Amino acid sequence: MSNSSGVSRGDRNRNARLVRLRVLVPLSSAIVGIDLADNKQVVVVTDHDSKVLARRTFRCRAWDLGIALDWAAERATAKGFAGVTVACEPTGHRWRVLGQLAADRSMPFVCVQPMQTSWARRSEDLTFDKTDDKDAILIARLTAQLRCYVPEPVEETWGRLRHLGTRRERLIGEAVSQVQQMRDLLECVWPAALETANYPFRSRTWAAAMWVVVDRDNADFTRTRRLGLARFETAVRREITNRGGHKPCLRIVRKLFAALNNPTGVIAHRRGALERVQLLLEDWAENQRKLADTEARMTAVLDELELTALVTSISGISAVGAAAILAETGDPRRFSTARALVKHAGLAPREKLSGTFTGRTKLTGQGRPRLRLNAWRAVWGALQTNTAYAARYRHLTTRETNKLTPTQAQTAIAAAILRHMHAVITSGVAWDPVIATHGTRHHAANTKAA
Structure with missing residues (x-):
């Protein structure tokens, strides 16, 4: 089927993510960039052009930053802004404390990946200079460009x-x-x-x-x-x-x-x-x-979340193995697609295409290392008892075109496990080997024929 609009699924997902971020970072609000440390917190208030409206260093712990947020809100209001959006790097436990303080004041809160800050620091003036003041401005600048993300919501059971x-x-x-x-x-x-x-x-x-x-x-x-x-x-x-x-x-x-x-x-x-x-x-x-x-x-928590029956419906996945994976993903329903969860684990393939050149495809290797590890561990048990995964593994390692090595095939199965766990949890429907092997369209066609 042709795509008459010229907008791909990736474009639509990206546009939706930008819309969600724009709600949290509206143009009517100033941006508060905070570089967190032990007892020294650098706070800057900027507009969306990264112009610094106010700057101050607070000698306090992270849980005492409420006074800094109140000060930033006053400065933003004095400059004509309707509110503020708080941004920081996810440093240790301090960003959780800051997120709670922002939520208590009904301030939107976003995070910027430290890797993004590192790249921005190098491109700022082609040096490797690193200061708290510069980092706070870079955090605010990246937030204004919507190069930030919404952190995982705090929930007692998942936590x-x-x-x-x-x-x-x-x-x-x-x-x-x-x-x-x-x-x-x-x-x-x-x-x-x-x-x-x-x-x-x-x-x-x-x-x-x-x-x-x-x-x-x-x-x-x-x-x-x-x-x-x-x-x-x-x-x-x-x-x-x-x-x-x-x-x-x-x-x-x-x-x-x-x-x-x-x-x-x-x-x-x-x-x-x-x-x-x-x-x-x-x-x-x-x-x-x-x-x-x-x-x-962990299995008791899984029972409390009422997910045990769903995740163990995937043959070869134990309750402990599923709990270990979900401990790293958090609630899978926060991911818009199963592929987003696979990317979060760093198991998504990284393409290299330019004109007529096609490079070697490798894994991104980004994301959560422990999530990759737990998904990898789940592969060994699944290949022993899950006929769908075993057949997929044999196909990937024996096909004539683009045959994979055993390690590459096991990695593909690990990504499939994450996708299927996302599917059963978000849909609330037990795992079906027919759907896992042939997809939903084949299953729907067979059901209609029956």
């Missing part, structure tokens, strides 16, 4: 999910670090222990048996060997029960007991290194407990 998601990421990072430290130590002083299981750190039996060796016997292999295999199995079985399990894998237990006689490794460092392993195992177990508690809280 709680965001904080829990941040805690989960920290705990996962600590768990990975602890595992790597234990692996490095064991490779140095007792490498045979790592060969007793295919994936030792995923095995509850291996962890329990290692705990018996390094905690009960203080890494004294002679004492552990005196136990004998039968009593060693009993001790491991008792530890498994304490950890909430039922019975150990005796094959791993016997292999680890046999490894006590293996002399490979730096013997002189063995006792001290295994003492560190014991401490790391203790920290790791506590970390796993905290991680399980955090994930349970």
Whole structure:
């Protein structure tokens, strides 16, 4: 179908965004640009031509900036403006405080990306000068040009999910670090222990048996060997029960007991290194407990938002995985399109076209890194159980034209997961594999034929 107006879908979305921003940055209002810092806040009031109407430095904390907003409103009124629009960079937690102060005074509030400010600073006078006064003016100038955005609205439940998601990421990072430290130590002083299981750190039996060796016997292999295999199995079985399990894998237990006689490794460092392993195992177990508690809280928030049934209708997506993604996106309904959400994650392709030249298409890599990471993690489970995603992956990696590498295909599936989550949440309709594979038009045609 031809587009008689000559306006593309991207043009319409861009025009709609500019309309929304113009409501918040009307020509009848002055612009208050604020460069936030710890206890020094530079405030400038400008018109839409970036002419400075007033400037002042406030020696106060961010939560005391109410006096600065009142001062800026008085200066704007004195110059004939009907109101003010407050703008700043999203610096730490301070921009949230400023947004709340602006909302209390019914002042529109927008944010400017620090990257935009950095580019504008270089183009200002072709130098790398950076001062608080200059940054405040640049923030106001970019706002006047509508090169700003509306920050995510503050909502209690979604905000709680965001904080829990941040805690989960920290705990996962600590768990990975602890595992790597234990692996490095064991490779140095007792490498045979790592060969007793295919994936030792995923095995509850291996962890329990290692705990018996390094905690009960203080890494004294002679004492552990005196136990004998039968009593060693009993001790491991008792530890498994304490950890909430039922019975150990005796094959791993016997292999680890046999490894006590293996002399490979730096013997002189063995006792001290295994003492560190014991401490790391203790920290790791506590970390796993905290991680399980955090994930349970996240799924409870998902239930509170009444989204669990919708997001888990996507085959291969668990409630925890969906909660981790939504902790980074916030409410997906704030994105006008699914593609906007994909761009927010930095998973949208970046085209390079000029005349007859076509460059190599790559991902933008912008947006929220943790959102990309959580979407990437969701791919692995989805490809195992979701037939639509698995078929899409096979097609992308085996087609004759423009065949993708496995990593590129997995990235495409990650973007598809974000689009489908946006679709099911905004529409309130469960995921349909037919629509996911063929689109809504094919589904509507089949329904009409039936």
